[in-house]
Amino acid sequence: MTEMEAYAVKTRQSEPVGSRGKGTLLLERKASGAIQAYYRERTSDSDKRLPLGTLAKKPRVGTDEQSLDGIRGEALRISVEAAAAGGIAKYLEHISVQQVAAAASRAATAALEEAERLERFRLAEIEAARGSFHDLFLDYIESRRVKATPGVVKELERLLKTNMQEPHPEVMRMKARDIRADHILTILNPIWERGSKVQADRMRSFLVAAFNHGLTAESVVGRSNAKTYSLEINPAAMVKVDKVSAPVERALSDAELKQFWETVQSTGGIGPVMALLFKFVISTGGQRIKNLIETTWGDYDLDAGTVLLIHRKGRGGQTMSRPHLVPLSDRAIAIMRQVREINGDHPWPWTTHGKQPFVISSPTHAVADWLDSKHALIAGAKIPTFSPRDLRRTCTQLMQKHGVDDRLSDLLQAHGQTGVVSRHYRNNPEAALPEKRKAIELFDRALAKALGEVTDTGNVLSISRRKKKNPDGMS
Numbered sequence: 001m002t003e004m005e006a007y008a009v010k011t012r013q014s015e016p017v018g019s020r021g022k023g024t025l026l027l028e029r030k031a032s033g034a035i036q037a038y039y040r041e042r043t044s045d046s047d048k049r050l051p052l053g054t055l056a057k058k059p060r061v062g063t064d065e066q067s068l069d070g071i072r073g074e075a076l077r078i079s080v081e082a083a084a085a086g087g088i089a090k091y092l093e094h095i096s097v098q099q100v101a102a103a104a105s106r107a108a109t110a111a112l113e114e115a116e117r118l119e120r121f122r123l124a125e126i127e128a129a130r131g132s133f134h135d136l137f138l139d140y141i142e143s144r145r146v147k148a149t150p151g152v153v154k155e156l157e158r159l160l161k162t163n164m165q166e167p168h169p170e171v172m173r174m175k176a177r178d179i180r181a182d183h184i185l186t187i188l189n190p191i192w193e194r195g196s197k198v199q200a201d202r203m204r205s206f207l208v209a210a211f212n213h214g215l216t217a218e219s220v221v222g223r224s225n226a227k228t229y230s231l232e233i234n235p236a237a238m239v240k241v242d243k244v245s246a247p248v249e250r251a252l253s254d255a256e257l258k259q260f261w262e263t264v265q266s267t268g269g270i271g272p273v274m275a276l277l278f279k280f281v282i283s284t285g286g287q288r289i290k291n292l293i294e295t296t297w298g299d300y301d302l303d304a305g306t307v308l309l310i311h312r313k314g315r316g317g318q319t320m321s322r323p324h325l326v327p328l329s330d331r332a333i334a335i336m337r338q339v340r341e342i343n344g345d346h347p348w349p350w351t352t353h354g355k356q357p358f359v360i361s362s363p364t365h366a367v368a369d370w371l372d373s374k375h376a377l378i379a380g381a382k383i384p385t386f387s388p389r390d391l392r393r394t395c396t397q398l399m400q401k402h403g404v405d406d407r408l409s410d411l412l413q414a415h416g417q418t419g420v421v422s423r424h425y426r427n428n429p430e431a432a433l434p435e436k437r438k439a440i441e442l443f444d445r446a447l448a449k450a451l452g453e454v455t456d457t458g459n460v461l462s463i464s465r466r467k468k469k470n471p472d473g474m475s
Contacts, residue, residue: 001013001015001027003068006027006035006055006068007035007055007057007068009027009028009029009035010029011028011029012026012027012028012029013026013027014026014027014040017039017072017075017076017079018076018079018080022079022083023039023040023041023075023078023079023082023088024039024040024041024042025037025038025039025040025052025071025072025075026038026039026040026049027055034054035054035055036051036053036054036055037051037052037053037054037055037066037071037075038050038051038052039052039074039075039078039079039082039088041082041087041088043087046089048088048089048092050078050088050092052066052071052074052075052078053065053066053070053071053074054066055067055068055071078091130175130176130177130227130228130229130230131175131176131214131227131228131229132172132173132174132175132176133164133171133172133173133174133175133176133179133183134160134164134165134172134173135176135227136176136210136211136213136214136227136229137156137160137164137172137207137210138160139210139213139214139217139225139227140156140206140209140210140213140214141153141156141157141160142225143213143217144156149294150294151290151293151294151360154356154359155359155360155361156206158359158361159203159206163187163191163203164187167187167190168186168187171183171186171187176211176214176229176231177229177230177231177232179211179235180235181235181236181238181239183235184204184207184235184236184238184239185239187203187207188200188203188204188207188239188241191203192241197241197242200241201241201243204236204239204241207236208234208236208237210236211231211234211235211236211237212234212237214229214231215229215231215234217229249393250384250385250386250387250390250393251390251393251394251396251397252386252390252391252394254398254449254450255378256378256383256386257282257394257398257450257451258450258451258452259375259376259378259383260278260370260375261279261282261451262451263370263373263375264278264279264370264375266375267369267370267373267375268369268373269366269369269373270366270369270370271352272342273339273342273343273349273350273351273352274352274358274362274363274366275366276335276338276339277289277292277293277350277358277363278363278366278367278388278391279335280292280332280335280336280339281388281391281392282391282394282395282447283328283329283331283332283335283444283447284307284326284328284329284332284440285326285395285399285409285412285413285439285440285443286391286392286393286394286395286396286413287309287326287392287413287414288309288311288389288392288414289363289388289389289391289392290360291309291310291311291324292307292309292350293348293350293357293358293360293363294310294357295307295308295309295348295349295350296347296348296349297340297344297346297347297348297349300336300349302328302333302336302337305327305328305329305333306325306326306327306328306433307325307326307328308323308324308325308326309323309324309325309326309414310322310323310324311323311324311414324414325430325432325433325436326412326436326440327433327436327437327440328440329440329441329443329444330444331444331447336349363388364387364388366388367386367387367388371383371385371386392413395413395443395447396409396413396415398443398446398447398450399412399439399442399443399446401446402442402445402446402449403442404439404442404443404446408435408436408438408439408442409439409443411432411435411436411439412436412439412440412443
């Protein structure tokens with residue numbers, strides 16, 4: 001049939017497909033006016049049709065419309081395939097099998113894609129749960145809150161911020177399991193290079209401890225932190241820091257001690273409370289500055305002339321704390337009255353703004369400021385470097401020079417309290433108070449001589465002559 005005849009068919013019209021006996025192309029106009037095309041195969045006992053689409057001069061994309069040439073080509077294809085299959089019935093059966101197989105294949109593909117999607121989601125969840133380097137160090141800090149003192153925890157938080165998070169944010173965002181020795185060096189080298197070699201060693205120790213915590217943290221029953229680390233090694237343990245011992249022999253001479261005492265309060269960069277803290281450390285016979293910083297006003301009884309310190313040393317932390325009741329000389333009480341005029345409204349005496357006590361590094365910076373000032377000179381010669389903890393050694397040697405018994409000196413400084421001292425005094429801090437008072441009286445006389453004050457012993461008031469505590473409490 002011609003193209004005109006095909007598009008003008010009124011009811012039905014057909015033409016053979018290929019050679020005779022290969023089926024026919026049937027066009028049939030529907031009630032809607034559309035012309036439906038079929039591949040038709042008639043035999044003596046059957047008449048089967050297979051839809052080919054709708055005939056259209058300009059087929060629309062996305063529909064079953066086809067041109068006459070397109071329909072003829074489709075009919076010819078089916079004719080060849082049907083003949084090969086042994087008739088249209090077997091061809092349709094073959095098509096059905098193919099469709100079922102294709103559907104099964106699509107289902108299997110879909111199932112595989114869904115399984116892969118779920119696996120990607122699972123791995124993504126695992127990856128999201130894996131903690132970063134920052135998460136690991138925070139986790140370590142939290143683990144130390146129970147055993148370590150608040151000061152140690154605060155120091156760890158400070159180190160995390162100043163030595164790790166602020167200078168190396170990209171390293172801290174990395175997964176903890178991806179951290180290697182070179183990343184640890186990235187953190188430690190700047191500390192070492194700025195001359196803080198002891199701090200570099202301490203920082204390395206904290207990092208080793210943090211990764212050791214991460215290696216076992218996931219196996220702790222009842223652990224609240226959901227972060228996992230999947231660590232296999234401790235990268236910080238692979239890094240070595242050359243041991244640099246802080247000077248342990250430095251003690252100030254009498255002239256140096258006098259110069260420091262007389263000028264520390266007039267040094268730029270050193271606040272009045274910090275200057276009084278140094279004087280109080282010296283006046284109390286060289287108490288540990290960290291323990292003094294941690295005290296609150298409730299630890300002081302100025303009428304009784306005492307301050308209660310809590311010593312925590314070693315891995316036991318708070319669980320191994322022991323009280324140390326320190327007697328105060330008139331000199332020390334006078335210093336505390338000055339501090340109270342400044343910070344009496346705050347919980348802590350040794351604070352700048354009342355929100356927290358001094359951080360442990362503040363006295364070190366203050367001493368450095370004094371050493372850089374014009375005051376750190378004697379007869380034009382620069383005073384050698386020293387640290388706040390050297391004031392403790394200075395007081396020890398001052399007592400030795402002036403004949404104070406070593407046992408009294410150790411008792412006053414809570415140094416080496418083992419054996420008899422431990423058994424008799426650790427659980428009752430007041431038991432040793434009379435001997436400590438004797439020690440502080442002897443020390444204060446030695447200090448007065450070192451500071452060039454009047455040496456007449458009548459000017460050094462004996463603690464035993466001080467008034468007893470009045471019922472009003474701290475005055």
